[in-house]
Every structure is written in C-alpha cells, then in structure tokens.
Amino acid sequence: MIQPLDSYVLIKPEQIKNEVETKSGIIGVIITPKINYIQGEIIAIGKDVDCVKVGDIVVFQPIHAPEVDGYFIVNTSENDNRILYKKN
Amino acid sequence: MKPLKNRFIVKFDSEQKEYFQYGTLKLYSPQRGLRNEDAKVAYPTVAEVVEPNGSGFNVGDLAVFPHTILDNKSKYIKKEGSIVYMTIPFDGSEPIFGKIGSKGEIIPMFNNYVCKRMEEAKQSNIIITPDSYKKNNPYKGIVLASPPNSDILEGTTVIWYKHSDYKLHYNVNGEERETIVVKREDIVATCKN
Numbered sequence: 487m488i489q490p491l492d493s494y495v496l497i498k499p500e501q502i503k504n505e506v507e508t509k510s511g512i513i514g515v516i517i518t519p520k521i522n523y524i525q526g527e528i529i530a531i532g533k534d535v536d537c538v539k540v541g542d543i544v545v546f547q548p549i550h551a552p553e554v555d556g557y558f559i560v561n562t563s564e565n566d567n568r569i570l571y572k573k574n
Numbered sequence: 575m576k577p578l579k580n581r582f583i584v585k586f587d588s589e590q591k592e593y594f595q596y597g598t599l600k601l602y603s604p605q606r607g608l609r610n611e612d613a614k615v616a617y618p619t620v621a622e623v624v625e626p627n628g629s630g631f632n633v634g635d636l637a638v639f640p641h642t643i644l645d646n647k648s649k650y651i652k653k654e655g656s657i658v659y660m661t662i663p664f665d666g667s668e669p670i671f672g673k674i675g676s677k678g679e680i681i682p683m684f685n686n687y688v689c690k691r692m693e694e695a696k697q698s699n700i701i702i703t704p705d706s707y708k709k710n711n712p713y714k715g716i717v718l719a720s721p722p723n724s725d726i727l728e729g730t731t732v733i734w735y736k737h738s739d740y741k742l743h744y745n746v747n748g749e750e751r752e753t754i755v756v757k758r759e760d761i762v763a764t765c766k767n
Contacts, residue, residue, distance in 0.1 A: 488733065490763045491726075532763075552713045552733050552762055559733060559762045 584621035678746030685758035688719040731765035
C-alpha cells in the first residue's frame with residue numbers, strides 16, 4: 487500500500503478505451519496513449535492536502551510524476567500546478 | 575571566531591588534493607580515470623568542523639559535501655600556512671550531505687537520507703536475467719539511515735522522483751565506498767506491504 491507524504495496524493499488513472507471495428511469484423515481496442523492530461527480518482531492523500539479528498543475525480547498532468555504499479559503520485563501544492571481541476 | 579546565523583566554520587588543508595587525512599581516517603578523492611559519465615554520481619569531500627554554531631555537528635566532526643564548496647574563495651576566513659578556515663551555510667543553500675561516522679560510513683543530516691536502490695520486479699520466470707542486466711527501479715528504495723528527528727524511519731520503503739537518487743563515491747583507507755543519498759523533498763510516498 488502506498489501512502490503519499492506531505493502535499494502529495496495517490497491517483498488511480500482512468501484508462502480510456504475506444505473500440506474500433508475493422509473491415510474484417512474484428513473489434514480492436516485502442517488504448518489512448520499517455521497524454522498531457524489524465525483523469526483519475528484520488529485513492530490516498532498526504533497529511534498537508536486540503537484542496538481534494540479521497541474519492542474525488544481530478545484531471546492532472548502526469549509528466550514527471552512518479553508512476554508506481556499503475557498509480558501516479560502527484561503534488562497538490564500551488565507551486566507545482568499538477569492538478570488542474572476536480573470534476574465532482 | 576564566531577560564525578553568523580545559519581553558518582558553521584570548517585578547516586581543511588588546501589595542499590591535500592589527493593586525500594584528506596584525519597587521525598587514522600584517510601579519505602581519498604576518486605581518481606580521474608575512475609570517474610564515469612554517470613550524472614547521478616557525486617564526488618564528495620570532507621572538512622573538519624571547528625565551530626558548529628547549532629548546525630548539529632560537533633567540534634571535530636568531518637562534514638561531507640560536494641568538493642565545489644571548498645573552491646569558493648569568497649567564503650574563506652583566514653589561512654594559517656596551508657590550513658584554510660571557511661564558513662559554510664546550513665540553511666539549505668548549499669548541499670551538505672552529513673558527516674563521516676567512525677567506520678567511514680555517511681551519517682545523513684539536513685534532510686538527506688541514505689538509501690538502497692531496489693531492483694525492478696521480475697518480468698519473466700522463464701528468462702534468467704544476468705546480474706549485469708538487472709535494472710534498478712527508478713522510483714523505489716529502502717531507507718538505510720535517516721537524519722535526526724525524521725518522520726521516515728530506517729527500513730521504510732520509499733518512493734522518490736526519478737533521477738533524484740545520487741550516488742556518493744568516496745574512498746576510506748583505500749577502500750572504495752558508495753552511498754545512495756536522497757533529499758527529503760524528493761521523497762513523495764512510503765510503501766507498506
């Protein structure tokens with residue numbers, strides 16, 4: 487279990503899948519590549535986090551954020567500006 | 575000689591280029607030929623603390639820091655023969671790693687942690703990877719030594735930013751030593767199994 491420290495949060499990214507039907511009728515799955523912004527759910531928060539809470543859906547920038555076991559650890563401090571907005 | 579706030583005074587022998595001798599402890603600088611192009615390797619040097627001024631050092635401790643700090647002649651206070659006295663700030667503006675212990679180990683200070691890198695998880699049970707091809711996990715490591723009053727204890731698995739784990743390469747009494755040092759601000763999470 488990963489416990490973020492200080493102003494960091496642990497985010498489970500949503501994987502967006504687009505199904506595409508080819509000419510032969512086979513349904514292929516395109517998984518969107520890592521892009522500038524990803525939507526995800528906050529799984530755990532550090533002790534200094536006050537702008538979001540566990541369960542929030544947020545849109546964030548994953549660049550340079552440590553990615554461990556498919557989860558991102560993102561800084562919520564204003565200096566970093568990693569989390570753009572929350573959806574709920 | 576009293577240092578100003580957030581500074582301590584050290585002395586070093588400016589004629590000792592190849593090594594620093596302190597009592598029985600002899601710290602060699604790495605040979606130029608041994609240096610590689612790995613940007614994550616730092617070559618520290620040491621100096622004897624004369625006036626700790628509340629920095630956490632004791633008089634006579636050997637402070638460990640990058641060798642470039644000693645080249646800053648504007649911080650020199652006085653020279654007695656080849657012995658140079660200089661001030662070093664400990665407010666975070668200079669990267670001071672810690673001090674040398676009695677066995678030549680690095681005792682971390684000032685929000686530095688001595689860590690061990692962790693290997694990447696096995697991808698396959700069929701293919702046996704030779705040791706030379708084993709890769710370290712770029713994010714994970716184990717804390718071996720913490721600075722005083724730290725919230726992260728020794729033995730904790732931590733996650734840090736990629737490329738924030740620096741290897742200190744030095745030489746004690748002719749023996750090559752390597753230590754991985756990570757700053758507190760680069761550690762983002764702890765891991766529990």
